[in-house]
Amino acid sequence: MNTGDLETSSGPEPENSSELPRRLFLRIGAAGAGGLAIAGAGGLATPYLAQRGLLSPDGALAATSTALGDTLFYTEAFPTSPLILEPFRDELNVPKALAPAQDFTTWDKPPGPGQGQQNSFGNERHQIWSNQIGSVDPIVYKIDLLVRPHAFTTSQVMAIDKNGRPTVSFDAGKPGAAGAKRTLPLSTIYGFNGTFPGPMINAEYGKPALVRFNNRLDENPWGLDRQDFGSPDCSFLTHLHNGHTAPESDGNPHYSMKLLNRGGYEPTTWVDNLYLNWPAGGDDREKQSFFWFHDHRMDQTGSNVYKGMVGLYPIYDPKGGMDMGDERQGLRLPGVRKDRSDGAFDVAYDIPLAFYDCRLDDGVTVHQDVHDQLGEFPAAQNPRTHPEWWGKTFFKHFPNHGFVGDIFTVNGTAYPVLEVKRRKYRFRFLDASVARIYDFKLMSSTQGPKTATSLGFSGDDLDGQWRIPDGQQCMKFTQIASDGGLLPAPVTRDNFELWPAKRREVIVDFTKYQDGSPTTKGDVIYLTNVMKMPTGRMWSNSSRFSPDPNYKVPVLKIVIGDDAPDDSQIPTAMRPLPPLPANWQNLMANRLIFEVKRGSMGGEVEWLINGQPFSPGSVATSLKNGAGKTPLAQQKRGSFNLWEIRNGGGGWVHPFHLHMEEHRTVMRNGKDVSRAAAPGHPDDVSREDLVALDPSESVVVYRGFRDFVGPYVAHCHNLAHEDHAMMFGWEITP
Numbered sequence: 001m002n003t004g005d006l007e008t009s010s011g012p013e014p015e016n017s018s019e020l021p022r023r024l025f026l027r028i029g030a031a032g033a034g035g036l037a038i039a040g041a042g043g044l045a046t047p048y049l050a051q052r053g054l055l056s057p058d059g060a061l062a063a064t065s066t067a068l069g070d071t072l073f074y075t076e077a078f079p080t081s082p083l084i085l086e087p088f089r090d091e092l093n094v095p096k097a098l099a100p101a102q103d104f105t106t107w108d109k110p111p112g113p114g115q116g117q118q119n120s121f122g123n124e125r126h127q128i129w130s131n132q133i134g135s136v137d138p139i140v141y142k143i144d145l146l147v148r149p150h151a152f153t154t155s156q157v158m159a160i161d162k163n164g165r166p167t168v169s170f171d172a173g174k175p176g177a178a179g180a181k182r183t184l185p186l187s188t189i190y191g192f193n194g195t196f197p198g199p200m201i202n203a204e205y206g207k208p209a210l211v212r213f214n215n216r217l218d219e220n221p222w223g224l225d226r227q228d229f230g231s232p233d234c235s236f237l238t239h240l241h242n243g244h245t246a247p248e249s250d251g252n253p254h255y256s257m258k259l260l261n262r263g264g265y266e267p268t269t270w271v272d273n274l275y276l277n278w279p280a281g282g283d284d285r286e287k288q289s290f291f292w293f294h295d296h297r298m299d300q301t302g303s304n305v306y307k308g309m310v311g312l313y314p315i316y317d318p319k320g321g322m323d324m325g326d327e328r329q330g331l332r333l334p335g336v337r338k339d340r341s342d343g344a345f346d347v348a349y350d351i352p353l354a355f356y357d358c359r360l361d362d363g364v365t366v367h368q369d370v371h372d373q374l375g376e377f378p379a380a381q382n383p384r385t386h387p388e389w390w391g392k393t394f395f396k397h398f399p400n401h402g403f404v405g406d407i408f409t410v411n412g413t414a415y416p417v418l419e420v421k422r423r424k425y426r427f428r429f430l431d432a433s434v435a436r437i438y439d440f441k442l443m444s445s446t447q448g449p450k451t452a453t454s455l456g457f458s459g460d461d462l463d464g465q466w467r468i469p470d471g472q473q474c475m476k477f478t479q480i481a482s483d484g485g486l487l488p489a490p491v492t493r494d495n496f497e498l499w500p501a502k503r504r505e506v507i508v509d510f511t512k513y514q515d516g517s518p519t520t521k522g523d524v525i526y527l528t529n530v531m532k533m534p535t536g537r538m539w540s541n542s543s544r545f546s547p548d549p550n551y552k553v554p555v556l557k558i559v560i561g562d563d564a565p566d567d568s569q570i571p572t573a574m575r576p577l578p579p580l581p582a583n584w585q586n587l588m589a590n591r592l593i594f595e596v597k598r599g600s601m602g603g604e605v606e607w608l609i610n611g612q613p614f615s616p617g618s619v620a621t622s623l624k625n626g627a628g629k630t631p632l633a634q635q636k637r638g639s640f641n642l643w644e645i646r647n648g649g650g651g652w653v654h655p656f657h658l659h660m661e662e663h664r665t666v667m668r669n670g671k672d673v674s675r676a677a678a679p680g681h682p683d684d685v686s687r688e689d690l691v692a693l694d695p696s697e698s699v700v701v702y703r704g705f706r707d708f709v710g711p712y713v714a715h716c717h718n719l720a721h722e723d724h725a726m727m728f729g730w731e732i733t734p
């Protein structure tokens with residue numbers, strides 16, 4: 001901890017925030033003179049570096065850590081997943097909305113605004129309860145974290161090697177004949193309510209939601225093998241990405257380490273996350289439209305998300321009927337709403353699509369990474385192979401480049417099929433992958449999908465398993481929203497990129513092709529990924545850079561069905577952007593600057609920001625700005641500022657996520673893009689929560705810091721980077 005923390009504990013009590021300054025003071029008092037008093041306690045809640053005594057109190061690396069770097073090595077060996085032999089037969093999982101909890105008033109400890117009511121430790125309260133913003137009491141949901149099995153496919157599979165040739169599979173650890181057709185074993189997930197993806201909450205502005213996340217990961221009623229990934233202490237920390245949320249409900253490790261002295265909520269504990277469903281500053285122009293919630297446990301986010309901790313949270317805006325899931329009113333976006341008697345509502349023709357790539361164990365790849373030295377999974381006895389886990393999800397917590405899978409799934413199913421009516425649909429795209437970026441097109445194919453191996457591909461070219469060699473773009477997307485909600489106006493697109501954690505919403509009209517000819521029942525369209533990304537470092541081929549005309553991987557088969565009524569329209573104007581101050585360029589001199597860069601140290605601190613690994617108790621310091629200052633990453637509540645995020649180079653891309661408010665990109669690579677987007681980044685003229693940084697790019701964003709005070713984080717959303725220190729703490733002060 002540094003003295004910056006102490007400074008936040010002084011000053012008057014903010015009118016809405018109640019206890020925060022006092023608690024900060026208590027925390028610092030309890031930690032005493034040594035900031036490492038917390039870390040010195042050891043245990044899995046403390047970051048690896050601190051456990052090893054390798055982190056100095058100000059967050060800098062102690063000299064001995066160079067020794068750590070020297071001891072590290074990478075084994076970049078990944079299994080080749082078994083080939084899914086019959087893709088596009090399992091139906092796409094179209095989630096129904098989660099029902100509210102009806103019985104919460106009878107809970108042993110019901111939710112509420114009082115001191116001690118926010119978590120099971122009894123030491124926290126909600127910074128702003130719903131009545132303080134003039135809202136009704138929250139709708140209450142309950143979500144248990146559960147160990148459960150998950151099937152990615154019902155298809156038969158066949159083991160293949162990295163050259164695409166049939167090879168042995170394993171049954172209960174015993175090898176079988178090469179070329180055998182097998183039923184894929186179930187994978188073990190840690191899931192919200194035990195499913196992957198977890199529940200979908202259909203939220204609405206003006207109706208706060210409170211979700212009690214209850215950890216039951218100590219229970220294992222199916223007797224499932226937990227394998228060697230997922231937070232070893234089975235803790236979770238749920239982040240509603242990117243809700244306008246108080247720190248105690250935000251699920252970020254700067255908060256959890258500083259205020260609770262833990263990386264996450266362990267089994268038998270719970271937390272009530274209050275989502276006010278209220279736009280920043282009460283400004284309708286700040287409304288968003290599609291969140292997701294996912295794990296954010298310090299050091300283990302990638303492993304927990306990959307193990308299944310993903311949930312969906314579309315948010316509708318009933319004000320004036322603008323976007324309430326009813327295509328007969330407001331913007332008339334596609335959607336037919338049905339209110340249910342249990343308090344939830346479903347919206348037909350409005351479908352979330354969560355993308356997630358995985359690798360399944362081939363039984364012959366050695367499980368080995370630096371985390372073995374931590375004794376995280378002693379039962380696994382790594383490094384060694386795990387033929388008993390053949391066909392189940394494989395994860396390497398600490399790959400050098402990030403983690404990309406070779407099987408592509410949508411809403412938890414590999415290569416699903418969706419029959420659509422002949423009408424318009426709204427699709428909400430989410431990249432829930434650890435590191436993979438997608439580049440999507442809608443294509444038709446006369447010959448249909450072929451296996452990559454039958455086409456002579458091998459190695460990384462097997463990623464995606466299937467291809468449509470004769471695929472041709474046949475439809476366009478009408479993009480209506482990005483991370484930050486509805487765009488000012490729709491954008492017609494041939495393709496779009498989807499970076500980790502990003503959301504893109506589109507309308508697709510299934511009545512006709514892009515050349516104007518009508519579709520007919522039985523026609524097939526493939527949602528196709530055309531970005532080749534052999535490692536987590538970056539793509540090798542995409543629409544923007546050296547497109548590979550042969551890399552066309554179908555991820556979702558769409559079959560045209562019957563006609564259906566369609567009252568929806570494609571609007572010409574949607575959500576206006578919040579205004580930029582006319583003099584925003586005057587803020588440039590005093591901007592905060594953060595450079596994300598791979599460090600030379602390797603290991604747990606491979607990924608640095610301003611040369612520092614994540615130090616959970618501290619706020620970061622800006623690089624020297626134009627005014628010659630190096631300010632702390634602290635902003636006054638109610639203020640606005642420019643932040644610059646620089647990609648320090650090295651040929652990596654970084655999806656950089658800033659918690660709290662949405663930002664507007666105003667400069668990219670030194671050019672003003674506040675009115676017209678830079679080529680290649682058409683989404684820059686919108687509000688976003690994640691900066692897509694191409695190699696060596698720099699982006700300046702304008703953002704606000706309203707309504708709440710306390711600790712937040714910003715970090716790379718390549719989860720392998722995030723878990724290896726590419727994160728910083730920042731704070732809103734009263």
Ligand SMILES: [Cu+2]
Nearest residue numbers: 654716718721
């Ligand atoms: Cu990164």
